[in-house]
Amino acid sequence: MREATLKEIANRLGISITTVSKALKNYPDVSDKTRKAVTALAEELHFTPNSFAVNLRTKESKTIGLIIPEVVHHFFSGVVNGIIAEAEKNGYLVIMLQSNESLELEKKQVALLINKRVDGIIMSLSNESNNDAHIKSILEKEIPFVQFDKISKLIPSSKVIIDDQKAAMEAVQHLIDMGCKKIAHIRGLDNPQNSIDRFIGYKKALEKNGIPFDSSLVYSCKSITFEQGVEFAKQILEEDKGIDGIFVITDLVAVGVLAHFNEKGIQVPNQIAVIGFSNWLVSQVITPKLSTVDQPSYEMGVAAFNLLLEEMICRKEQKPFEAKTVALETAIIARESTLKK
Amino acid sequence: MREATLKEIANRLGISITTVSKALKNYPDVSDKTRKAVTALAEELHFTPNSFAVNLRTKESKTIGLIIPEVVHHFFSGVVNGIIAEAEKNGYLVIMLQSNESLELEKKQVALLINKRVDGIIMSLSNESNNDAHIKSILEKEIPFVQFDKISKLIPSSKVIIDDQKAAMEAVQHLIDMGCKKIAHIRGLDNPQNSIDRFIGYKKALEKNGIPFDSSLVYSCKSITFEQGVEFAKQILEEDKGIDGIFVITDLVAVGVLAHFNEKGIQVPNQIAVIGFSNWLVSQVITPKLSTVDQPSYEMGVAAFNLLLEEMICRKEQKPFEAKTVALETAIIARESTLKK
DNA sequence: ATTTTTTTCGAAAACGTTTTCGATTTTGCC
């Protein structure tokens, strides 16, 4: 049993391929009678257009590419979820690739997607990545492109982000509202934009509240790990600077801090309050439950796809296109680790 | 600047399209001289074959489909990782879809992938799914197909699984080895095969050690959540049956148990030891660190792709194919929650 | 009955590649 094709249907009905095609696509210039005959036979033979041929002819694949550093992160899996769901709703499928934070891999994967002729690319940059040649090649070829989360401001494309500065300010403000006087910041790596912005937000919040910035209260992660959190917690206790609140770059590290404080019998939040970032699953099941900043990951995915769709439509219709940036609202989730009694 | 094509190169060099194609694909019947000229010009024009045309001609897309219930789970993201990496290594890309445990969605997605004419499909079934028409349509069309993790034994296809019964036995044996005498089991939902198998493994381990099975020590989850764990922990303490060890269906629930024990000042593991399943991220960062069963998720992904590849090659060469099942080894990760002093 | 308009259809080109098979050219050999 061979695959049903337009030709097959045309032959059986004694009409031309053209007419069959038009009948199935509801062109106005085909009579009701033949249209009925065609659709009936198509149904019977389970005809579905050969997508390879359609792709070739229409020069689009209804497929987009997605490159992210790692799915394992709760945040990313939320975004992926949103992208896939929204894409599906609009008739697109998504090819997913992981750069594993390797610039080398990221470059190869961009090339792969371009060769596959995806209709567009959504991407969250790996840590070392910037406005490199592989990104430029996407823009030069005018392949619709949107960045999310880990973006580079140097790259002129649509973006969907959260306002990290604002979110960080709110987190620190929350600590201050809870009565913290001496607030430390465990910041992320040097490069990533969100690491920088959260640091800036931390400083701004201090300034706004008339608290002098003290660089000795800033601890820079060498890696984003549980162990890193444990180490800094140890260091903070040893230094005994009178810190009573900590804003941590992300939940995983914050959980390390909590673990060490638990072990040493430090009262959280009464002695030291801790707030993390990203609302990882673990933050809800740890003791004490960790306060954090919730990023609307699913909504970011939805927004990212819709920005991409906009550009895909513009490019197709040869209309001028200008990149947009949408910033989504974050929310402070206050849990046990900051709610002093 | 148009896209470079074979025709473009052929025209510029004054040779035929055929020869250009052959030169680029290292056919033996083209002279060194022309091959050099062709490759040089191809390089210069950044020629890459139009994959739409290649797909149409070769009838394959070098793309596979992947349907999973949800990426959010740590375990699934590990598998996805393995599948994508191994696929990439072999020149395949993967289209990912999520059924969100909905049979309805799952059916649509299978249809989507078939229409896209992916070269093969890897799938972990949603909870209600079984040997339904949509799965049969995959097999009928002889589309290479492999199931992993949440499988149906009724479906004759390659599978990659872990031996849940054995793994559960080992977990319970570990509790016994640690000196536990009265071991409870918090089991999963009724339907899923792995829930059933782990329960069977629990019973077998008891039997092997001459411990009578007591059905009142088995607690059935209504949902796989942290809160469910808290509830059962509460119930276990209230009932005060002298339970000194608990084997829990999965880490998330086990963490709920630990949280409640912590709150009530129960000594884990000395009063009650707890072991989970799946080695979620959270199990390593909780206090006390949770003992668990590690499933080699990445390796499962690799194995799944390789089984698929085998079938894809067989089908292509019209050779007979027979489905295989590979079962991967699990490992007990003994951490603080079971290591009595 | 003739012309005009409208409706309905189909031929053919195009998308860009792969591959078969026959034709042509070159080389090797006596």
Added chain:
DNA sequence: GGCAAAATCGAAAACGTTTTCGAAAAAAAT
């Protein structure tokens, strides 16, 4: 130089669809 063998090339079909444009048929108008 003549012939066989080997090396090199290209015409053409095929994959299955979409779409343009002109032709034929039917309907309407004169």
